[in-house]
Amino acid sequence: MQEITALLQDPAAWIALITLVIMEVVLGIDNLVFISILTNKLPPEQREKARRIGIGLALVMRLALLGTVAWIVKLTAPVFEAFGHGFSWKDIILIGGGLFLVWKATKEIHHNVDPQEEGEDFIASSRNGTFAAAIGQILLLDLVFSVDSIITAVGMTPHLPIMVAAVIIAVTVMLVAATPLANFIEKNPTIVMLALGFLLMIGTTLIADGMGFHVPKGYIYAAMAFSGLVEGLNMLARRKRQAAKAAKKLH
Template sequence: MLELMTDPQVVLSFLTLAALEIVLGIDNLLFVQIVASRCAPEKQKMARRVGLLLALGTRLILLASIAWVAGLTAPILTIGWFGPELAFELSWRDVILLGGGLFLLAKATTEIHHHIEGAEGGPKGGKYLTFGAAIVQIALLDIVFSLDSVITAVGMAEHLSVMVAAVVVAMIVMIAAAQPVGNFVDKHPTVKVLCLSFLLLIGMALVGEGLHFHIPKAYLYFAIAFSALVEGLNLWARTKQSRSKAQ
């Protein structure tokens, strides 16, 4: 282990993988925050923490089962509607990505409806989610997000200990950021709608991946970063305008 810690290539792969895991974990963090915000106020903090701990646990379990994860990419069904050359090979990974993407699309759409159309009907547009229901939803999507994260980790690092360390460090950063991110999203309704739009985008990307249409992650994160920048400028302008009126 000491030899790994002193190997420059291993240290570089650890730092790179940890940074990438943090970026890949943004969508997981957004989903956890959106679901946790539907719980009763006194249970939201616990739901966020339990949700992210479940995400960490799922990632570590999948890392410990690398051979099984690799087997998920093996075809389980071949659909030859378009002839042998254009046959579609379906794997368990495709099934998980398709199911997770469709669930994310449905969940984000439902949350947008609750947030906007149902704004007058109960807390935050509807009844509070029970703690158990929130954790079940988070756990289901954690599997999808963790699968993508683990496959990325396996492709970037050779040593299991390096993968585990990078995933743990990334999750610690996410847990530390959960509270301030959650408070900021809850404070600004437009930011919450923007986050839900991000989840729609990510859900569509998962469906595309499940159908073998690869969408480079850089495109998704550029769209998210650009939208976040525009919204940040809007919030800054609104704050400046409010201060001018107060004076």
């Protein structure tokens, strides 16, 4: 209790909390995009529940990992060496998660580009995925993003209460933003392809990080922001064209 009181009176602790919250929210965008795309494939009545469960599991997992900070830090210690690089459990988790994300994004892009190839039955099943399968895939990616997030948090502050508060605030923001983001993606089909491209890029960077080639997150999010800006301009242009066509029909 005394530690928490001291932290509340320390301006440096508040700065650390704000910084960590912003970082956690930014890192959570990846997870949120994946959850939005995956839950939009479920029947409408199951989507909201799946998002809440998926994000709730992310919160539980991150808080559980924070309770084992000493063990989490050990995940960065090399367990074997190959190709001149020492691989830790963190690296293995990142590579596994990256490969899964690349496979999933590639599969979804293929289905969006050529939906007729495997027949109507396959299309129906792909659009209406099972609830359990969606939760299982969300849980897998929650683990990957949670490990990366917590290790980053440990490197930013030594105070556990600050880390716990930052995680709770960031996941609450994710919970509030999940449904509006998912609805926006569903209403704008071109955004789906853009989001899948983001997931493909994120998966590739996770693999690169696991292999020892660190890609600064700023480059990734700058590319995502630029792509989002371009797509936003395209959406405005489409709406203006549609409005012009509607005006011509009235005349």
